[in-house]
Amino acid sequence: MNATQTLIALWTLVLKEIKRFTRIWPQTLLPPSITMAMYFIIFGNLIGSRIGEMDGFSYMDFIVPGLIMMSVITNSYSNVASSFFSNKFQRSIEEMMVSPMPNWVILSGFVLGGMARGLGVGLIVTLVSLFFTRLTVEHSLLTVLVVVLTSALFSIGGFINALFANKFDDISIVPTFILTPLTYLGGVFYSISMLPDFWQGVSMLNPILYMVNVFRYGFLGVSDIPVGWALAAIVAFIFALFMVALTMLERGKGIRS
Amino acid sequence: MAEPALSIRGLTKVYGNGFHALKGIDLDVQQGDFFALLGPNGAGKSTTLGAVCSLVQKSAGKVSIFGIDTDKDFAKAKYQLGVVPQEFNFNQFEKVIDIVLAQAGYYGMTRKEALPRAKQLLNDLGLWDKRNGSARMLSGGMKRRLMIARALMHRPKLLILDEPTAGVDIELRRSMWEYMRRINRDEGTTIILTTHYLEEAESLCRNIAIINHGEIVRNTSVRKLLAELNTETFLLDLAAPVKQAPIIEGFEVQQIEPSQLALVIHRGQQLNDVFSALSEQGITVVSMRNRANRLEEMFVSMVESSQQAIDQREQQEARA
Secondary structure, eight states, X not given: OOHHHHHHHHHHHHHHHHHHHHHTHHHHTHHHHHHHHHHIIIIIIIIHHHHOEETTEXXXXXXXXXXXXXXXXXHHHHHHHHHHHHHHHXXXXXXXXXXXXXXXXXHHHHHHHHHHXXXXXXXXXXXXXXXXXXXXXXXXXXXXXXXXXXXXXXXXXXXXXXXXXXXXXXXXXXXXXXXXXXXXXXXXXXXXXXXXXXXXXXXXXXXXXHHHHHHHXXXXXXXXXXXXXXXXXXXXXXXXXXXXXXXXXXXXXXXXX | OOOOSEEEEXXXXXXXXXXXXXXXXEXXXXXXXXXXXXXXXXXXXXXXXXXXXXXXXXXXXXXXXXXXXXXXXXXXXXXXXXXXXXXXXXXTTSBHHHHHHHHHHHTTOOHHHHHHHHHHHHHHTTOGGGTTSBGGGSOHHXXXXXXXXXXXXXXXXXXXXXXXXXXXXXXXXXXXXXXXXXXXXXXXXXXXXXXXXXXXXXXXOSEEXXXXXXXXXXXEEHHHHHHTOOEEEEEEEESSOOSSOOOOTTOEEEEEETTEEEEEEETTOOHHHHHHHHHHTTOOEEEXXXXXXXXXXXXXXXXXXXXXXXXXXXXXXXXX
């Protein structure tokens, strides 16, 4: 395929993915908006007003970046996991396998589709948060960069999950038992400076903590961890996971007998 | 001589559980041919076609499509190839038009190029009116035609059809045959099909390969194969019932029902002799037809003899 044909193929796949999640918007776009509105009302307004300040900011302002990031992570991941697995399940992945599309285009198409949903939901949640607080952004470029990179990373994660999955249960295990606990314990609702030293150390092993903190730094200008180091780690993880996913795709893991 | 549309050498597939699905098969399909790959269930037909179009990972062997070695440049080879699989493999929730346009996009076709092509193919296959409907709302026959339209979007020179008319009613099957004949004749598309309907293979295909237990047991032209047919069985419907099968010297006649006889004709025997003998005995024949499709008889006998050869080989190996 020449460069133009490759771009057409990639755009076709991305557009198909966007059409898929917008066609079923009551399942994909609406629920996270409602859930996050509940978080803002209950944790931010009702409970938050009694908590007082966190790292020098109102509790509502503190949790908004974390909740946006949580939506981006879960939606990026679950979009690719469910879309790719359903392509496997319905065997429509064969449409792509028999075509001359390179594997990196197939992978990138699904990842960009997942990012479109993750970032789309992130934007919706950001807009919802404006009903509850005045959002200020200290470092806008960094904020955009970190949310885009995080979305890419978890989209690739969702792809790998779907490659391994043999049944629908297999694509809900990781989000339920790994992603959700890591997100909740990743400093979305609290600053790790509140934790005893031992648990602060344990928290530092949680990769989501870095993403939430860098994102919060973009909004508020405060972070529990060094921003540069966290960004470098996210980029390294994206590269490593992309190569893992591509290698598995080349080998036909879960899709070729 | 032009490169074959498909050339397979030593194609082997061993599955993870140790099952040898293909045992080093060789096969050539010439450009412009209408070729049938026949075999009983589990013989290796779909595995062969899957290995050709990259849905199955081959264990060993070489596959070339129009002279392009798939190990060296599969992407280039795939441009020549259109695939209609045995099972529905499209997203049932997508619109018909989106399915064919997306396929064109995967081959790098612009929407401007793809739209007129989609319109032409969907019209030809009677699906244009359904273009904005969800694919799951189509009937089984329509879904099969959708897969044909999708496979033809990028104008492949080699079309592989894995049981394209399975579960399709007779009228629709014949219209699909006519369509396949047309693209083979008018556009020069080489067609390879697997089918269980041997009538389909006899009616459409010029050349044929029979595969059994992962080995090609015969590869020849349909004409040559039929010329080898030594016996043919006819069913004769009688004007009036008979008490028992008439005895006709030199012919094998069995009574199936009171008013129906089965007649086995060997090569060189004349049907006229049978009719004369029946007339002499006061028996009138009102209609006659083949008991089975001619190719079917040949196919069954070939598969049986291939099975016997395998059984003998296994027995010898067991003794050794």
